[in-house]
Amino acid sequence: MNKLTLLFYVILVVSCKSQEINEINKLTQFEKQIDSLRIEYKIPGISVGISINDSIQLIKGFGVANVDQKIPVTGNTPFRIASLTKPIFSTIFMRLTEEGKINLNWKIKDYYPDYVGSCTRILGYFNEEMPEYSFLLNQYHPERDDIFLKHHLSHTAENIPGTAYKYNGFLYGMLSDVVETATHQKFDKWVDSLVIKKLNLQNSASSQLDESKRIVLDKIALPYKIDDNGNFEMVEFPDPELNAGAGLVFSANDLLLFDKAFDNNTIISKESKEKVLTPFELKDKSLSPYGYGWFIQKYNGYTLVWHYGLQPNAYSGLYLKVLEKDLTLVILANSQNLSEPFDLGKGNVLNSKFAMAFLNEFLNEKK
Numbered sequence: 223m224n225k226l227t228l229l230f231y232v233i234l235v236v237s238c239k240s241q242e243i244n245e246i247n248k249l250t251q252f253e254k255q256i257d258s259l260r261i262e263y264k265i266p267g268i269s270v271g272i273s274i275n276d277s278i279q280l281i282k283g284f285g286v287a288n289v290d291q292k293i294p295v296t297g298n299t300p301f302r303i304a305s306l307t308k309p310i311f312s313t314i315f316m317r318l319t320e321e322g323k324i325n326l327n328w329k330i331k332d333y334y335p336d337y338v339g340s341c342t343r344i345l346g347y348f349n350e351e352m353p354e355y356s357f358l359l360n361q362y363h364p365e366r367d368d369i370f371l372k373h374h375l376s377h378t379a380e381n382i383p384g385t386a387y388k389y390n391g392f393l394y395g396m397l398s399d400v401v402e403t404a405t406h407q408k409f410d411k412w413v414d415s416l417v418i419k420k421l422n423l424q425n426s427a428s429s430q431l432d433e434s435k436r437i438v439l440d441k442i443a444l445p446y447k448i449d450d451n452g453n454f455e456m457v458e459f460p461d462p463e464l465n466a467g468a469g470l471v472f473s474a475n476d477l478l479l480f481d482k483a484f485d486n487n488t489i490i491s492k493e494s495k496e497k498v499l500t501p502f503e504l505k506d507k508s509l510s511p512y513g514y515g516w517f518i519q520k521y522n523g524y525t526l527v528w529h530y531g532l533q534p535n536a537y538s539g540l541y542l543k544v545l546e547k548d549l550t551l552v553i554l555a556n557s558q559n560l561s562e563p564f565d566l567g568k569g570n571v572l573n574s575k576f577a578m579a580f581l582n583e584f585l586n587e588k589k
Contacts, residue, residue: 245274245279248583248584249272249279249280251583252272252280252579252580252583252584253270253280253282253284255579255583256268256270256284256553256576256579257284257285259575259576259579260284260285260555263559263560263563263575264448264452264454264557264559265285265555265556265557265559265560266285266286266287266289266446266454266556266557267283267284267285267286267287267294267295267299267443267555267556268283268284268285268295268553268554268555268556268560269282269283269284269295269296269297269299269301269443269473269474269553269554269555270282270283270284270297270474270551270552270553271297271474271475271477271478271550271551271552271553272549272550272551272552272580273478273481273482273549273550274547274548274549275548276481276482276485276486276548278475278478281297281298281474281475281478282296282297283295283296283297283299287299287441287442287443287444287556288443288444289444289446289454289456290456295443295556297473297474297475298424298425298473298474298475298476299425299441299442299443299473299474299554300425300426300427300438300439300441300442300443300471300472300473301442301443301471301472301473301474301537301539301554301555301556302430302442302445302459302460302468302469302470302471302533302536302537303470303471303472303477303531303537303539303554304460304468304531304532304533304536304537304538304539305391305467305468305529305530305531305532305539306470306472306477306529306530306531306539306541306552306554307464307465307466307467307468307469307470307531308391308394308466308467308515308516308529309484309498309515309516309529309541310413310417310470310480311397311398311409311466311467311515312375312498312514312515312516313416313417313484313489313490313498313515314401314409314412314413314416314417314489315375315397315401315466315514315515316490316494316495316497316498316514317416317489317490317494318401318404318405318412319494320490320491320494323404323405324371324400324401324404324405325371326370326371326372326375326514327370327371327372328370328371328400328404329367329368329369329370329371330369330370330371330373330374330379330396330400331364331367331369333371333399333400333403333404334396334399334400334403335399335403337364338364338365341359341362341364342364344359345359345360348360358390358392358393359392359393361380361381361388362379362380362390362393363381366383368383369383370383371397371400372502372514374393374394374396374397375394375397375514375515376502376510376512376513376514377389377390377393377394377510377512378502378504378510379393380393382505384504384505385504385505385506386504387502387504387510387511387512387569389512389567389568389569391467391468392467394466394467395465395466395467395468396465396466397466397467398464398465398466398467399465401466409428409464409465409466410428410429410431410432410464411428413428413464413470414428416489417480417489420483420488420489421476421479421480421483421488423472423476423479423480424438424476425438425441425472425473425475425476426438426470426471426472426473426476427439427470427471428464428469428470428471429462429463429464429469429470429471430442430459430462430469430471431462431463431464432471435471438471439471442471443537443554443556444456444556445457445458445459445460445533445535445536445537445556445557446536446556446557447535447536447557447558448557448559454557457535457536459536460533460536460537468531468533472554473554474552474553474554477541477552477554478550478552481541481543481550481552485548497513497514498513498514498515498516499513499516499518499527499545500513500518501513501518502514511568511569511570512569513527515529516528516529517529517530517569517571519569519570519571519572521572521581521585522585522586523546524544524545524546524547524585525544525545525546526542526543526544526545526571526581527542527543527545528540528541528542528543528571528577529541530561530564530566530567530571530574531554531561532558532561532562532566533558534558534562535557535558536556536557536558537554537555537556537557537558538555538557538558538559538560538561538562539552539553539554539555539560539561540552540553540560540561540571540574540576540577542571542577542580544581544584544585547584547585549584551577551580553576560576561574
């Protein structure tokens with residue numbers, strides 16, 4: 223080895239070592255920030271995972287999954303992931319489109335059982351018994367002949383379909399009924415075959431009703447709210463049934479394994495992936511902040527694709543990808559406060575202090 227080659231080799235080794243130390247420092251600083259935010263927002267426990275180039279760099283729990291028994295959260299603790307179900311549903315949906323079992327441009331009324339009657343009855347019930355939830359359907363017009371599956375998948379189904387974005391998990395949830403009608407198979411079976419079994423996920427279940435996953439479900443982080451005295455109060459689990467918009471049980475580690483499969487086109491093709499990660503074009507040619515199952519926005523030249531989860535007074539979560547960096551963050555929490563304070567349904571993840579702690583640490587170069 224001549225001197226020039228040796229010098230190059232030494233520089234390369236030193237540079238790699240410096241980069242490795244820098245990444246370790248970022249992870250250490252982020253851990254401190256995230257646990258500080260957990261305490262600030264009074265969250266009993268969170269599970270955090272980070273992957274870089276589809277390699278898991280951090281998988282760790284902070285706080286507790288069970289307050290009374292002081293059971294710590296780990297990276298493998300199962301959580302109800304609320305609306306983080308939506309990106310997984312959209313992946314399954316696109317796989318079914320690739321197989322010709324379903325089509326984005328189908329009319330929802332043709333594949334949703336008793337469509338108009340069901341919507342009318344539900345809205346009537348909301349108006350009479352739960353008026354605070356009437357907003358979920360009072361701007362939706364099931365009698366229209368131009369509501370397509372793509373409008374539900376992109377949150378553009380209300381008023382005149384395709385003209386405006388408005389986050390509506392209730393309407394999104396209808397899509398699992400459509401899948402079941404079109405394929406003659408329950409949605410939870412598609413979750414099992416295309417995701418959980420295919421990826422060998424060990425700490426996930428299609429729902430809390432899946433008795434075959436009793437070992438997983440017995441480890442689930444319990445849900446809490448903050449009582450009037452500022453203490454953690456355990457609450458009942460949310461509705462255990464699975465639909466397109468909510469119901470999955472996942473660990474942070476398993477979400478990162480799903481993320482790797484998503485990145486590597488294991489479940490859907492590159493073309494389908496690009497379609498779900500493209501902002502929906504509204505009728506006036508402007509772009510929605512949402513694609514098919516994902517929020518999309520720009521930040522300092524980077525493309526952020528993400529979703530949040532929120533089941534009030536129970537669970538919340540954040541799934542955030544930086545495409546140009548092959549960088550992914552997942553956080554799961556057993557209270558609402560990872561998401562509820564930040565009004566994320568409007569489509570701006572930068573409102574989240576948890577997201578900004580991550581972006582500031584991993585995207586902003588420090589001098």
